[in-house]
Amino acid sequence: MPVAIITGASSGIGRGTALLFAKHKYQLSLTGRNTDALKEIAALCVSEGGISTEDVLITAIELSADNAPSAIVEATIQKFGRIDTLINSAGILRAGPVLESGIEVFDELMNVNVRSLVRLTRAVLPHIISTKGTVVNVSSINGPCPFAGVTYYCMTKSAVDQFTKCLALEMAPNGVRVNAVCPGVIVTNIHRTSGQDEATYAAFLEKSKTTHALGRPGTTSEVAEAILFLASEKSSFTTGQLLKVDGGRGIMHPR
Template structure:
């Protein structure tokens, strides 16, 4: 059986990935901070065909090293191996550099970068043992610049370089490391960053013009890309930043 850890599994891209992996018959170790929402995702995975002992969860904040270590150890104790690590947990902190505090920067990087590094470090020996794969969830904000979300863009640029450097480090061990770089995806991330329902609706409407395909994306579409990178379908692919952005990254003013 294939064993996958998916972080940020209680909502958004992480949740969609967990459900797709469940459909594929993967054994799942899911992580999230919202215990109620995570429990619901576990139930949905079981409804999709997994047995109760084929999906487990760890609730906690991955900024705390003991939580990351517990997630890896719990997965090994439960399933005996780790084949796939999907780092999907992340937040968006809005605000200009002038108006944002250093605390905003710290929180953005602690969650989007540091927690990814810490968890990956604990998981690497087990992924090397299975010659598995790592998929990081970045953003088109990694390679592209957007005003008002500078720290977010910086954090995703860091994940992009982490992905490529780690891919080179782990390639001799037969481990592949890739990332997805989504455009605007319908999820709760912008609301959690402070947008009202009205502001979010206006943002989604504007985003039709900022994506070449004329619409925003869905978490399910990103999950399909993550599955591709995590599976043998991409067996000769490593260090790739896969844009799933409806063409947003190639748009230029004219």
């Protein structure tokens, strides 16, 4: 069975990806900050995904912690003996205009969305090289497209996009493929945890019907399917790509 590390697996896209990978018989190393939520998705991977309890490892850890990369990699290798794919799904959103968002907000976003991703990827790569595996980064349509009020967040996702493409060039001689998905608005808790109340979030989802060409926000399972494609041999001739899973958000322009 192939082995996948999935960060941010306790919620949102990471959670949906974990369940889909279980259904495709991956052994899973799931990381996140919420122990109870990790236990819940691990149990779901067994009950609905059809894998055994021995096929799931959870590591509750703050990804930005100094010891996080070594702890995650060492635990995974000790449990499964190999790593075939890394899914960098962990991330946070902070909103607010630049003049109202201090440098500490910028630092937090860069630390979680970029620095932590790079550190873990560097720690995993030697194992990915040995299996000629894959890396899939969860970016955002905010990477290629600018949006006012989330400037710092957009900057982090642009950084992830460049990291994806440059690393793909570096890793190609090793037979390792590196790609990213760029979701549009997906129904998760990320906007709530960024500070939106229920009324604001409901209005945001309603507006998404007009900002996405397909007339709706997306689901975590739709993004997970794209991640599975990029992680698997079905995309064996694809690397350095930013796959938009955005319902047409990136091609919409105000008139």
